[in-house]
Amino acid sequence: MAKAAILEQPGEGLVIGDVELADPAPHEVLIDTKACGLCHSDLHFIDGAYPHPLPAIPGHEAAGVVSAVGSEVRSVQVGDHVVSCLSAFCGQCEFCVTGRMALCLGANTRRDPTGTPRITRGDGSPVNQMLNLSAFSEQMLIHENACVSIDKDMPLDRAAVIGCAVTTGAGTIFNACSVVPGETVAVVGCGGVGLAAINAAKIAGAGKVIAIDPIKEKRDLAEVLGATHTVDAMADDAVQQVMEMSGGGVHHAIEAVGRQASADLAVAIMRRGGTATILGMMPLDCKVGLSAMDLLSGKKLQGAIMGMNHFPVDLPRLVDFYMRGLLDLDTIIAERIPLDEVNAGFDKMREGHSARSVIVFD
Incomplete structure (x- = not known):
């Protein structure tokens, strides 16, 4: 059982509730979420500007610790510190094999819609996973190609914002431009x-x-x-x-x-x-x-979707930039909040006066 912020109806904010996560399938990773940034992209779905099947759990800019892995997972192991990425890649399509992983539609990184869902409520009803992640939750169940292992000395609240804001902004400078x-x-x-x-x-x-x-x-x-x-x-x-x-x-x-x-x-x-x-x-x-x-x-x-990133290569480099004092993530983070204050965090985002708010999970 994990506590999560659930979008029931656009325009009505998020509701805190309990969800169940399935056991990891062969290529899936179960992660204890430690931090998740609030991104304007989430707000587009929360306010209804972009459609999405509901109910759903938003959140996509996250970092955490691997708690379980599926039988075929080789890229991460239990105990690894990881950052998630919404541009999960299949590794086999035209875009992946020509080095444009951010354009991959990630067909085989999602569960078959006719099978057992990754996220359910206590009564067994499914909760939709947003952008393959649904990170406004104490746990995430994602494909192994949607996360990458990082240096354990990297603070996870700072690592979280690399997953979207920094990958997109910095990736655009280094990759797309x-x-x-x-x-x-x-x-x-x-x-x-x-x-x-x-x-x-x-x-x-x-x-x-x-x-x-x-x-x-x-x-x-x-x-x-x-x-x-x-x-x-x-x-x-x-x-x-x-x-x-x-x-x-x-x-x-x-x-x-x-x-x-x-x-x-x-x-x-x-x-x-x-x-x-x-x-x-x-x-x-x-x-x-x-x-x-x-x-x-x-x-x-x-x-330049997600900065046209090469996620498994780019992200450890960005972590290294931070550890060496080149990348300033401390200034980007305006506040750290608990999950219960997620709606207030998005209200602050609508006002537009501060940088990133980051949910920190105890």
Whole structure:
């Protein structure tokens, strides 16, 4: 029996209740969850902007300790400290074998829907697993390719935010954008993902790192994490400011919010030959585009789901960056809360003034 935060109806918050987790199947891992970050992606499902079968347990930015493994599991063992990843990979499809694991649809990483579910209530009724993880729970039952073992000296509350925010933000810098030292990077939106991108741009040796956000507290955090310049996103001359700071536009414009206006801003501040990368989960009816002149100027527009990560390789490296003092995860975490305060944590996220809240399980 595990305590979990369950989404019963969109718009009504999460309900704390008890669930049962099945025994691990051959390729599954049972994890005692130790920490889980609150991510804006969860909020899209909680508020009903994105559909999902209900009831379900959200949460996907987690770290914990392996308590049991299935008969075929070879990548982790009982007692390992692990970080989970929502982009579970099958290892066999076109995307996996061409090195684009983040695009894998993970077909064989889920249980057959006609079989025994991973999560049930006490009466045996199924609870849907969100994004293959459902980490707002004292335990997770996931496929072995949805987690990776890490250094046991790594604090698990900091490790948790690597699982989504840092993998997405930093992965975009290192993988999707392949930032070259000296290039200029602008990040629109300084939440957890945006702050991680800013920190990674500094690590990658970007010449200028421009943080764009309407909230001063977040622009101040961005400066702590490596931003060389900041711009108020709501300023009438925001585009002009960036153009002047960057000498005609940025090499890489990264949208880390999920709003039409911020995506349009990212497109508007590219230099000739620049790339705009959209990370945020925008409303499903939104479109982002390039004009004919943008295309004639060699500009590019791309998505980068989960930072186009190579999860088993990238994540231990990010842990190492933290342990060596290069990656600043302490500044990204604004507060640590118990599971019972999850709804208050999301209320704080809606207000938009602070960085990551992390649930810590005793």
